[in-house]
Amino acid sequence: MNTAFETRLQTDLDALKAAGTYKHLRHITTPMAPEVHMEEAGDVIVLSSNNYLGLSDQAEVIEAGKRGLDTYGAGTASVRFICGTFDIHRTLEERIAAFLGTPASLTYVSCWSANTGLFATICGEGSAIISDELNHASIIDGVRLASKAKRAVYKHGDMASLEEKLKDAQGCAPILVVTDGVFSMEGSLAKLPEIVALCKKYGAVSVVDDSHGTGVMGKTGRGTIEHFGLTGEIDIITGTLGKALGGAAGGFVAGSHALIDTLIQKSRPQLFSNALPATVACSSLAALDYLDAHPELMDRLRSNIAYFRAGLARLGFKPLEGPSAIVPIIVGDTAFAIQMSDLLLKRGIFVTGFGFPVVPEGTARIRTQLSAKLTEPEMDKALAAFQAVGRELGILS
Template sequence: MTDSSAPAAPVDVFAKVRGHERAEQLAAAREANLLPYFHVQDSPALPVVTMEGAEKIQLGSNNYLGLTSDPRVIAAAHGAIDAYGTGLTGSRLLNGTIPLHVQLEEEIADWMGTEEAIVYSTGHQANVGALGTILAPGDTVVADSGDHASILDGCLLSKAKLRPFRHNKLDKLEKQLQRAQGDGGGVLVVVDGVFSMEGDIAPLPEIAALCERYGARLMVDEAHGAGVLGARGAGTSELLGVEEQVDLRMGTFSKSLASCGGFIAGSHEVVEYLRISSRSFLFTASAVPAAVGAALAALRIVRSDEGPALTGAVLDNGRYLRQGLEDLGYAVLQPQRVNPAGAPETDIVTPIVTVTVGDDWKAVLLWRALFDAGVFVNTALHPAVPPSGAALRTSVMATHSREHLDRALEIFGRVKRDFEAEHGELPGPDLHR
C-alpha cells in the first residue's frame, strides 16, 4: 500500500528552463554561428564601430542624435564623477538625490511643457513604476498591441484589467473603450508615440479625441520620439499638437539623450504621488552620477540652437535609408502622412527603418550575411514581433554621413542578390503598400 499522506514528488522549479520552445532553435543557431544577439562591440556607438575585431556600419543603435560621443556630454559625465563619485549607494528617497537630479527633472518638465517630472534609473522602471502605481485592481488599461514590453510589464504588475487593441487600429481602440465603460474603474490608454519595432507613429490626435469622448486618461511613451520629433524635439505629442491632451509622457535617456535612465512628466499631483508610492523609484538605487550628468548635458544640446539641425539630420537619414532599401526591393514601411501642429501636412519617416523578412531562419541568415559583409542591424523575432513577422530593424543616427549610408545600401544590395540566389525571394516593397 502507498502512504497517501506522503508528500507528492517535488517539482523542480528550474524544469522550465530545459527544453523550452526556443531551446532547439537557440542550440541550432549557436552551432551554425547564426546567433544574432550578444555580439561584443569594442568601440563607442559611432556610425562605424568595431565588433569582434572587424569594422561594421552601425545600423542597430538608438543613439539617434549621435550624442554619446559628443565631447560636452562626455565632459559632463566626467564632471559628475569628479563631483559626486562613481555611485550614490542609495535610493532617491534616502541619500541618492544630488543637485543634478533636481536640475534634470526641472529641465525635463520645462522641455515637455508639464508641471513636473520624475527621473528613474532606467526607462523600463519608469514605465513599470508609473503604470504599476497609477493603475490598481478595478481599473482598466487599454494598450496598443505594439506597445513596448515595459508597458505590458507595468500593466500586468498593476493587476488592472488589460484590454489590448490591434496596432494603430482606431476602431479596435474605440471598441475597447466602449467595453471599458462597464468595467467600473478608471480607464487609462497607453501607447508608444513611435513604436520601437515598426518605427511608425501613433495617430495621437484621433486617440486623444477618443479618450476625451470616453473619459479616459492618456499616457504616451516617447522613448523613441523625444529628441527626434517636434520643433523642440519633445516628441510625437508635440509634433502632432496634442501636448495639452496627453496626461502623462514617458521618455528615456538611452536613445537621443545619450545615457541611461527614464522619466515621467505630468501634473504636480501625479508626479508627487509617484515620488512617494512608486516602488521602482523608492526601492532601487539612484542612477549613477555619470548617467545623470550625461543626460542633462545631452538635453541642453537638444534644447539649444543645435537641436533642430540634429533632428533634421536624423530624419533626413531615415528617409534616405528607407528609400534606398525600397529601391533595392526590400519590404519597408511607407512614409506616414501626418499633420504637424502649425505646419503643412507632410510625410514622416522616423529613424527606425524596419525590413520585413517573415521567416525566422531567413531573417537570421540575412542578418549573418549583412554582418559578415560589414553592416550591423538588429534582428526581431517573435515575440518581439508577431508570428511570421521576423524583421531586421535598422536605425540611423544624425551623425551617419551619406557615404556611410551609401556603403551600407551597396552591401544590402549585394547581400540580397546573393541571398535570393541561394534561399529564394525575400518579401518585396508591395508587402507594405
C-alpha cells in the first residue's frame, strides 16, 4: 500500500468531517416508497427520492422486471454492437420515441452515460456547444469530453446571455444549445419557448435533458417539452429511466434516425460498455404503460406539490418557486443544511441537504421532492418536523 497516498486521502476526508460537510450513506432495507425502513433511523418518510410517481414499488413494474429476468436471464455479457442487443431493447426504444414524439431513441445504462456519450460523438472540430451554467454534472462532463468543440456557458436562464454566445458561435457547425428541462437543484424550468426561438434564429440544434421532467411535467407526463406545447420542436432529448419511471438505472437519447444511427456507430459508451439490463428494459416498459393507463397519478402528484408548498409557506418557509416536484429551501451554509437534514432524520423525515460543489457556494439547501404516493398524514408529519427543526435552528420563530 502506498501510505503517502492513503494519508493524503484520509487528510482530505478528515477535513470534510471537520467542516461538517462529510456525506454519510444511509442504508435502506425495504423497497423505495413514501415510507421506508432505514438501518440508521428506523421507519422514515421519504422526501428525498426521484420516485415522483411511486412506480419503484408498483406491482406491475416489479412483475415485469421479474418476467424479464426469466425471459432474458441475467444479461448478454456484451456490448450492444457485438451481441448485447435483445429484442426488448428495440421495443423499449420504439416506445420511448413514441412517448416523446421523436422518430427514434437509443438506451444507455444511465442518463449519465447518455450525456457523456452524446456530445463528443456529434461535436468535433469546428462545432460549438452552448450550455446553461446550472446544467447537470453529466451534461458538464459530457460537454467537456467534446474537447474539439468551441464551448461556452450562458448565464442561468438568461436569454440575452444565450443570444450573445450564439452570435459568438456563428460560423461553427453544428451549434448545440443544451439545457436541463427541470433544473434539479432549483426545481425551475428552462425557458424552452425562448430557447427554441433562438435556436431557430441562429441555426442551432436544441438539446434538452428532461430527467426530472419526464413523468412530472406536461398533461400526460411527457415532460417539460409537453408542458410548453413544444412536442416535435426539440432536436435532441436525453432522459433517465431511473427517476419518475421508477427504475434502478437506464437512460436514453431521443431524436432523428440519423442521430440515433450515428450514436450506435460511434458513441463510446455504446461501443465499449454493456447494454441496459433487460430487466430494467422490461420494468421501464411497464412503467411507461402504467403512466399512460393512470393519468390520475399526475393529478395526485400536482395536488401533493401544492399541498406541501402551502404547508411550508404557512410555517414561514420560503422555498424556491417552480412548478416541478422539486421544492428546495435555501439555508446558505453547507454544514447547516447537513445539520438540518440530520435533525429531520431524527424526527423520521428523510430529506437531503445539498451544498458546495453540488450547488454554488453560499446557496446550500434542503431539497424536498414530492411523490404522487405520499398521503396527507405523511406530509403533515413531515411539515410538523420541519416546523420543530426550523424552530430548533432559529430559522422559524
